[in-house]
Amino acid sequence: MKNYIKHDPWLIIEEGFNPEYNQISESLCSIGNGRMGQRANFEEQYSGETLQGSYVAGVYYPDKTRVGWWKNGYPEYFAKVLNAPNWIGIDIQIDGESLDLGTCKVKDFRRVLNMKEGYLERSFHARLVSGKEVKVSSKRFCSIVDDEVGAIRYSITPLNFEGTINVTPYVDGDVVNQDSNYDEKFWEEVDKLIKRRSGYVTVETKKTGFHVCTGMKFEIFKNGEIADYNTYRYQRNKYVGCGADISCKDNDEIVIYKYAAVISSLNHEKEGLLEACRKVTRKAYKKGFDTLSNEQANAWGQKWEEADITIEGDVAAQQGIRFCIFQMYQTYTGEDERLNIGPKGFTGEKYGGSTYWDTEAYCFPFYLATADQKVGRQLLIYRHNQLQKAIENAAKLGFKDGAALYPMVTMNGEECHNEWEITFEEIHRNGAIAYAIYDYVRYTGDKSYLGEYGLEVLIAISRFWAQRVHYSTRKGQYVMHGVTGPNEYENNVNNNWYTNLMAQWCLKYTMEVIDYVEKTDPDKYLALEEKIKFYRMTETKEWKKIADNMYLPYDKELDVFVQHDGFLDKDWTKTIEDLTPENRPINQKWSWDRILRSVYIKQADTLQGLYFFEENYDEKTIKRNFNFYEPRTVHESSLSPCVHVVLAAKLGKEEKAYEMYLRTARLDLDDYNNDTEDGCHTTSMAGTWMAFVKGFGGMRVYDDMVQFSPFLPAGWKGYAFKVRWRGYYLKVKASRKGTTIVNHSDEEIRLKVFGKEYDIKGNDELAVAMVPK
Numbered sequence: 030m031k032n033y034i035k036h037d038p039w040l041i042i043e044e045g046f047n048p049e050y051n052q053i054s055e056s057l058c059s060i061g062n063g064r065m066g067q068r069a070n071f072e073e074q075y076s077g078e079t080l081q082g083s084y085v086a087g088v089y090y091p092d093k094t095r096v097g098w099w100k101n102g103y104p105e106y107f108a109k110v111l112n113a114p115n116w117i118g119i120d121i122q123i124d125g126e127s128l129d130l131g132t133c134k135v136k137d138f139r140r141v142l143n144m145k146e147g148y149l150e151r152s153f154h155a156r157l158v159s160g161k162e163v164k165v166s167s168k169r170f171c172s173i174v175d176d177e178v179g180a181i182r183y184s185i186t187p188l189n190f191e192g193t194i195n196v197t198p199y200v201d202g203d204v205v206n207q208d209s210n211y212d213e214k215f216w217e218e219v220d221k222l223i224k225r226r227s228g229y230v231t232v233e234t235k236k237t238g239f240h241v242c243t244g245m246k247f248e249i250f251k252n253g254e255i256a257d258y259n260t261y262r263y264q265r266n267k268y269v270g271c272g273a274d275i276s277c278k279d280n281d282e283i284v285i286y287k288y289a290a291v292i293s294s295l296n297h298e299k300e301g302l303l304e305a306c307r308k309v310t311r312k313a314y315k316k317g318f319d320t321l322s323n324e325q326a327n328a329w330g331q332k333w334e335e336a337d338i339t340i341e342g343d344v345a346a347q348q349g350i351r352f353c354i355f356q357m358y359q360t361y362t363g364e365d366e367r368l369n370i371g372p373k374g375f376t377g378e379k380y381g382g383s384t385y386w387d388t389e390a391y392c393f394p395f396y397l398a399t400a401d402q403k404v405g406r407q408l409l410i411y412r413h414n415q416l417q418k419a420i421e422n423a424a425k426l427g428f429k430d431g432a433a434l435y436p437m438v439t440m441n442g443e444e445c446h447n448e449w450e451i452t453f454e455e456i457h458r459n460g461a462i463a464y465a466i467y468d469y470v471r472y473t474g475d476k477s478y479l480g481e482y483g484l485e486v487l488i489a490i491s492r493f494w495a496q497r498v499h500y501s502t503r504k505g506q507y508v509m510h511g512v513t514g515p516n517e518y519e520n521n522v523n524n525n526w527y528t529n530l531m532a533q534w535c536l537k538y539t540m541e542v543i544d545y546v547e548k549t550d551p552d553k554y555l556a557l558e559e560k561i562k563f564y565r566m567t568e569t570k571e572w573k574k575i576a577d578n579m580y581l582p583y584d585k586e587l588d589v590f591v592q593h594d595g596f597l598d599k600d601w602t603k604t605i606e607d608l609t610p611e612n613r614p615i616n617q618k619w620s621w622d623r624i625l626r627s628v629y630i631k632q633a634d635t636l637q638g639l640y641f642f643e644e645n646y647d648e649k650t651i652k653r654n655f656n657f658y659e660p661r662t663v664h665e666s667s668l669s670p671c672v673h674v675v676l677a678a679k680l681g682k683e684e685k686a687y688e689m690y691l692r693t694a695r696l697d698l699d700d701y702n703n704d705t706e707d708g709c710h711t712t713s714m715a716g717t718w719m720a721f722v723k724g725f726g727g728m729r730v731y732d733d734m735v736q737f738s739p740f741l742p743a744g745w746k747g748y749a750f751k752v753r754w755r756g757y758y759l760k761v762k763a764s765r766k767g768t769t770i771v772n773h774s775d776e777e778i779r780l781k782v783f784g785k786e787y788d789i790k791g792n793d794e795l796a797v798a799m800v801p802k
């Protein structure tokens with residue numbers, strides 16, 4: 030765990046230059062706008078350790094799979110969102126000497142991510158080897174108003190010399206992915222254009238044929254006036270740069286404004302790409318940096334108005350939750366139905382920017398409650414659009430008759446993951462995709478989704494479960510062998526309680542939905558039956574038999590659900606108390622077999638099931654299972670603590686809930702898992718939001734009614750959050766005095782607070798005393 034980021038409610042501040050932390054800060058201070066994003070790399074050259082990264086959503090490359098031992102059903106490739114052309118670059122030469130923080134003496138270094146207004150700022154004082162000193166400050170952002178635009182203001186002031194500063198703004202498409210399987214470059218040049226004060230490079234991804242045109246237009250000022258300069262034009266493969274010599278003396282301020290446009294064939298015709306890029310760059314240039322900046326600040330202001338969470342009395346927690354909300358909206362805005370949420374967003378290469386079950390299990394509630402209803406629906410339709418591929422994925426593994434296995438990792442619906450214990454066995458992901466449909470309908474009340482899209486997905490998933498289980502004559506029940514539950518620290522287990530539960534629930538839910546759609550829209554139902562050749566009688570008869578006789582491991586003596594058949598044969602007397610700090614994280618310290626044999630659980634597994642279906646279990650059952658599994662969980666997946674917060678809060682374990690909350694909210698800011706340099710854990714940030722709103726806020730939706738039962742962690746004076754629900758817009762405020770719910774809508778709402786029903790008129794509020802848990 031590190032603790033170098035200064036606590037501040039709106040800013041992520043790194044002070045002092047520590048090259049060892051550079052890559053962590055590059056991840057933390059990443060900026061993005063849902064369409065593109067980038068790590069907080071330096072504009073000028075840097076010879077130290079860095080992970081250069083700019084990404085364009087949806088633009089990927091199928092990198093040929095590399096495995097030691099090929100297994101049937103492995104994917105041919107892993108789809109990666111690519112490191113894309115660098116538009117931030119500005120080389121600085123001072124009388125022929127490079128400005129490079131890797132070789133300079135650096136003072137007063139600050140890198141700040143301003144979450145309130147959505148920009149990245151940096152300033153420092155550098156002494157070059159020659160003894161020349163300069164002061165630099167820069168500000169840049171990816172516009173959320175025009176999501177193809179980026180802008181930079183870069184200022185450099187000589188402090189102790191008179192000479193020439195050569196400034197070279199450039200666009201460089203000759204970039205690599207650190208995780209390229211065969212050290213291959215993924216881009217080829219299509220064309221480029223260079224003018225006096227602008228330059229454009231169009232590149233194409235190999236194999237997938239995406240075109241991306243990246244353009245820049247710039248202007249240089251000296252002491253507030255347009256500087257007098259000529260430009261040299263440099264070009265080489267995939268690169269254009271314009272150099273300018275500016276003569277200067279002590280305290281002359283040179284400011285470079287660089288406007289960039291990133292245009293892709295995802296949204297434009299390939300033929301007109303360069304022209305489109307020139308148009309966008311010109312438009313940005315005409316608006317100017319200050320206008321673009323103001324627009325950016327206003328647009329973020331609007332987002333915060335709608336989705337902010339405020340905490341009084343705990344700056345670390347406040348900074349943590351805002352960081353999560355900020356990163357979520359930098360990654361996915363819901364504007365484009367083809368896009369999804371990669372586990373690292375635009376902050377790094379790991380996980381390839383692809384879609385995981387993280388979206389449905391962790392990100393979905395965040396978008397349901399903070400964005401327009403269409404965003405949730407769109408996330409579901411994304412999977413519906415990929416249904417045929419999911420059926421093909423299942424067919425590759427020998428399943429038939431329209432059974433679907435959604436991929437563990439994907440860009441276009443095809444499975445990309447290639448570790449057998451995950452690809453073939455971590456099949457619980459199918460359950461999360463079905464659960465999101467249920468969650469959407471429960472939250473929004475939009476049942477039309479079921480007939481239009483949902484049922485088709487549910488039937489295909491149920492068909493999979495029905496073929497994946499088998500009947501054990503010995504047990505007289507249906508069992509499921511050879512699976513990996515969410516706890517990836519155990520593979521190839523039999524009867525993972527969570528997976529069996531999800532399968533059983535999916536079958537039951539699908540049958541309910543069949544009845545509903547048939548009743549409410551028989552024509553649609555019949556058309557679907559016909560389309561997918563659904564033999565309702567035979568298939569549902571089988572499903573019912575399975576659902577009614579599904580084996581769910583349970584231990585009478587301990588009175589807990591058993592994570593899987595062999596779990597209690599482990600030395601379960603051990604808990605994390607037995608793990609000394611040198612042993613942690615176990616995934617970096619232990620051999621894999623030792624991890625597999627140990628009782629330590631990577632992330633919520635049985636507890637994930639209790640979280641999803643808590644209404645089906647009494648509090649005592651949840652408590653017994655929580656008390657058994659939580660002390661054995663090492664939380665080495667960032668997705669783990671959030672589920673524990675929700676359950677701990679429900680059980681009145683306030684300290685535990687708070688401890689887990691801080692861990693999830695500040696996971697990257699404090700680099701808990703020692704891996705933030707690879708990128709931030711973006712999908713788990715939505716989990717942090719969920720931990721807050723469902724955990725501390727006690728928000729639930731049951732029986733078409735929204736309910737809250739807030740509690741206030743010790744040491745907090747109060748907090749407030751906002752949610753949208755079925756056209757209502759509600760603010761929940763909790764303080765030591767009590768809870769206030771403000772109904773910001775015109776319509777009256779009926780809701781529950783601490784289990785009691787109330788009506789709140791439109792634009793009115795309700796105050797209720799705090800009820801101790």
Ligand code: BGC
Pocket residue numbers: 372380385386387515517631632666667668712
């Ligand atoms: C977790 C998975 C998750 C993946 C991507 C893994 O470490 O165990 O549950 O889907 O990371 O976030």
